[in-house]
Amino acid sequence: MGALDVPSLAGRVATVDAGMLIERLRAACGAGAVLDDASTLELAAHDVFHRAAMRPDAVLRPASAAALAAGVRVLAASGVAMAPRGGGMSYTGGYLPAERYVCVDLGALNRVLEVNTDDLFITVEAGCTWAQLRQALAGTGLTTPFGGPLSGLRATVGGALSQNSMFFGAGQHGAASESVLGLKLVLADGEMLTTGSGAFEGPGRSPFARWGGPDLTGLFLGDTGAFGLKVEATLRLVPVAAAQGHASYGFPGIADMVNCQVALMRAGLGSETFGIDAFKAQNSAQTGNKIAAGVKTLAEVARKGSSLMSGLKAAAGIAMAGTDYLAVHPYSIHLTLDGDSAAHVDERLARVASIAAANRGTAQPASVPQILRAQPFQPLRSVLGHNGDRWVPVHGIVPLSQALPVVQAVEARIATHADAMREQQIVYSPLTANLDRAFLFEPCFYWPDEIRPLHVDVLGEDLTAPWMQRPHRPAADALVRQLWAECTEVLDAHGAVHFQVGRAYPYLQRLQPAARALVEAAKRALDPAGRMNPGSLGLGG
Numbered sequence: 001m002g003a004l005d006v007p008s009l010a011g012r013v014a015t016v017d018a019g020m021l022i023e024r025l026r027a028a029c030g031a032g033a034v035l036d037d038a039s040t041l042e043l044a045a046h047d048v049f050h051r052a053a054m055r056p057d058a059v060l061r062p063a064s065a066a067a068l069a070a071g072v073r074v075l076a077a078s079g080v081a082m083a084p085r086g087g088g089m090s091y092t093g094g095y096l097p098a099e100r101y102v103c104v105d106l107g108a109l110n111r112v113l114e115v116n117t118d119d120l121f122i123t124v125e126a127g128c129t130w131a132q133l134r135q136a137l138a139g140t141g142l143t144t145p146f147g148g149p150l151s152g153l154r155a156t157v158g159g160a161l162s163q164n165s166m167f168f169g170a171g172q173h174g175a176a177s178e179s180v181l182g183l184k185l186v187l188a189d190g191e192m193l194t195t196g197s198g199a200f201e202g203p204g205r206s207p208f209a210r211w212g213g214p215d216l217t218g219l220f221l222g223d224t225g226a227f228g229l230k231v232e233a234t235l236r237l238v239p240v241a242a243a244q245g246h247a248s249y250g251f252p253g254i255a256d257m258v259n260c261q262v263a264l265m266r267a268g269l270g271s272e273t274f275g276i277d278a279f280k281a282q283n284s285a286q287t288g289n290k291i292a293a294g295v296k297t298l299a300e301v302a303r304k305g306s307s308l309m310s311g312l313k314a315a316a317g318i319a320m321a322g323t324d325y326l327a328v329h330p331y332s333i334h335l336t337l338d339g340d341s342a343a344h345v346d347e348r349l350a351r352v353a354s355i356a357a358a359n360r361g362t363a364q365p366a367s368v369p370q371i372l373r374a375q376p377f378q379p380l381r382s383v384l385g386h387n388g389d390r391w392v393p394v395h396g397i398v399p400l401s402q403a404l405p406v407v408q409a410v411e412a413r414i415a416t417h418a419d420a421m422r423e424q425q426i427v428y429s430p431l432t433a434n435l436d437r438a439f440l441f442e443p444c445f446y447w448p449d450e451i452r453p454l455h456v457d458v459l460g461e462d463l464t465a466p467w468m469q470r471p472h473r474p475a476a477d478a479l480v481r482q483l484w485a486e487c488t489e490v491l492d493a494h495g496a497v498h499f500q501v502g503r504a505y506p507y508l509q510r511l512q513p514a515a516r517a518l519v520e521a522a523k524r525a526l527d528p529a530g531r532m533n534p535g536s537l538g539l540g541g
Contacts, residue, residue: 016078018057021102024078025060028070033108035059043453044103045096048089048383049392050504051452052096056083056103063108065125065186065231072229073190075102076531083533084225086127086159088454089151089380091392092502094163094224097534104229106158112136113232119208120237121181126158126230131377133157133235142237145173152377154458158230163500164222166435168376171270172338174436175499177221179235182207185220185228188527193228195220207234219522224502225533227526241338244271245345246369247352249361250329254411257331258404258432258439260359264335265400265434269352272369273335275432280444281326283386283429326368333361333432334368383458388467390449392480393431394487395442396496403439406494407432410443413490417483424476426483443487447476501537508538 016024018036025034035041041055057080062068075082081101088095095103109125110132116122117140124133130148137143147168149155155165161183165176173179182196193199195217198207210217220227251257257275264270276284326332335352339345353363372378385391398406407430414421414428421428424447431442450472456464488505491498498505508516523539526532534540 016080021074021078021080022058024074025058025071025102028074029060029062029067033060033062033067033071035061039453043088043457044085044105046452046454047093047096048091048452048454050091050093050096052093052101053098054100056101059103059105061105061108065109065184065192068104068106068109068229068231069186069190069192071104072186072188076189076529079529079531081531081534082229083536084158084162084229086156086162087129087151087154088457089155089159089383090163090500090502092500092504094500094502094536095533096503098503099534101534106156106229106231109158109231110156115140116208117142117237119206121208121234122237123207123232123234124157125232126161127156128158129154129156130160134376137237140237141240143169143240144179144235145169145238146176146179146235147376149176150372150376150378151380154380157233157235161221161230161233162223162225163502165499166433166440167272167274169271171265171272171335171434171436172268173238173271177218178436180217180221181210181234181236182217183220183230183234184232185230187228188529188532192231196234198234222499222501224500224536226523226536226539227532229532241271241340243339243342243345244336244373245339245349246334246336246366246373247349247356248332248334248364248366248368249356250364251331251333251359251361252329253360254331254407254430255404256360257333258407260356260361261333261432261434262400262403262439263355263359264352265437265439267351267355269337269348269355270335270434271338272372273333273434275331275333275430277331277429278327278329279427279429280431281332283446284382329362329364332364334366334372335434336369336373380458384451384455384464384467385446388448388451388464388470389427389446390451391444391446392484393442393444394484394491395440396488396491396494396498397435397438397440398491398494398496400437400439402494403432403441406491406496407441409494410441410487410490413486414443414483417479420479421483424473424479426476426479428483441491443483445480445483447473447480449473449476503535503538506538 036058040059044059045052045055060071082104083095083097083101084104085095106127109127111125114123130152149165149167160176182198185193197209197212337348426447429444433440450470451467501507
């Protein structure tokens with residue numbers, strides 16, 4: 001279980017021991033805001049794939065922005081680093097410094113502060129989940145352009161903006177950062193900073209716009225917490241689409257699937273479009289309590305139909321389709337598109353069908369995208385394989401012209417390890433997705449190995465109990481890490497950019513000198529002692 005090895009910024013000297021630090025934090029933030037029991041600290045020291053070099057001294061879980069600022073001032077005076085944690089679903093060591101630190105859990109800052117239907121924005125605290133945000137907008141006829149990641153039951157708004165994220169609406173509206181109007185943050189010295197038009201003083205101040213001068217908001221999006229702790233976020237609102245349609249197509253080869261996805265993106269078709277192979281499709285179908293989930297999903301589809309009859313027909317179609325068809329084709333894409341009317345949706349679906357047919361696509365039941373829209377935030381069962389195998393993805397986002405070349409190059413590199421992968425029981429399974437004007441490729445790896453505390457926290461002790469005695473397999477772990485690094489190398493050679501950069505993807509070292517100097521200068525100005533999530537983005541040493 002290799003810990004992350006990341007250099008630290010110079011100039012920080014911790015001045016108090018852990019016991020004294022915890023006392024000071026409790027005095028500043030309240031006794032209930034500081035957790036130091038062994039199980040909480042152990043959980044905070046892991047993400048999906050990595051573990052930190054050491055446990056944090058404590059987990060700070062403030063219930064207000066004022067308490068957070070007070071806690072940060074204590075940490076600043078003590079010389080101890082801090083690392084923000086949202087839903088905890090990082091796989092890039094995003095909140096795992098390689099030195100002494102306090103984990104700042106923002107999950108208790110989860111209120112919806114304002115839903116402004118006149119000026120079309122919503123302001124939430126950073127620990128608000130995407131599921132909570134969606135519930136707050138229910139009945140308004142409005143939604144955020146980016147509707148949240150698949151992990152929205154657990155993923156927080158602040159976490160998604162720190163890591164950047166995609167899924168619902170991303171094919172049409174772009175990633176999470178594209179929906180942001182402004183932020184409120186606590187900086188490394190405990191001072192509060194507001195960005196966007198909400199930062200102006202005087203009468204009429206409103207967070208309705210991101211601009212009005214240089215875009216300070218963008219500096220803190222995708223920063224993985226290196227520049228400040230997000231406290232609040234204001235997001236744009238748009239009308240909910242009047243109609244939606246769904247489609248799924250099977251393909252004989254991955255090149256056919258990728259070419260179809262690129263053509264769909266160039267045609268502007270698909271609010272969300274993703275592609276999977278038969279392994280991932282069957283793995284997803286076999287996880288969780290399918291009977292209970294199916295009944296709930298069918299009821300939800302029926303309830304959300306544009307009329308009772310249309311809802312019941314859709315639900316019946318899902319029930320009859322089942323999931324067996326997912327294994328018929330080696331690859332498949334699944335998409336939802338929005339329109340101004342049923343006729344508009346039908347016209348767009350006809351264009352989708354034509355593009356799919358031109359790329360050897362065969363129509364399938366569209367139950368997968370229907371279920372995802374009916375229940376957009378499913379329980380996070382896929383954090384492990386259906387038989388408890390460990391899972392980790394690696395991804396890159398490339399220009400549309402590089403979609404097929406990067407897929408072929410990555411798969412060729414993986415193929416050079418085929419014998420070793422068979423020996424270590426490592427399975428490769430790809431996922432692809434459309435992002436506004438770009439293409440995401442996510443090679444995923446599954447292998448039997450020890451279960452980590454985060455898996456138990458997400459899935460529960462009952463589900464993970466049969467796998468808890470699995471031993472750590474160092475050789476398999478080492479090969480997965482090698483595959484991860486080599487895939488990243490190939491992706492970057494094709495110009496890829498990454499979400500949730502954390503401490504794993506290269507960022508700073510890829511920048512041109514002037515850009516690198518600007519990023520380093522921003523870090524020095526905002527966090528001169530290097531206390532804010534040291535090592536993130538490669539900012540260290």
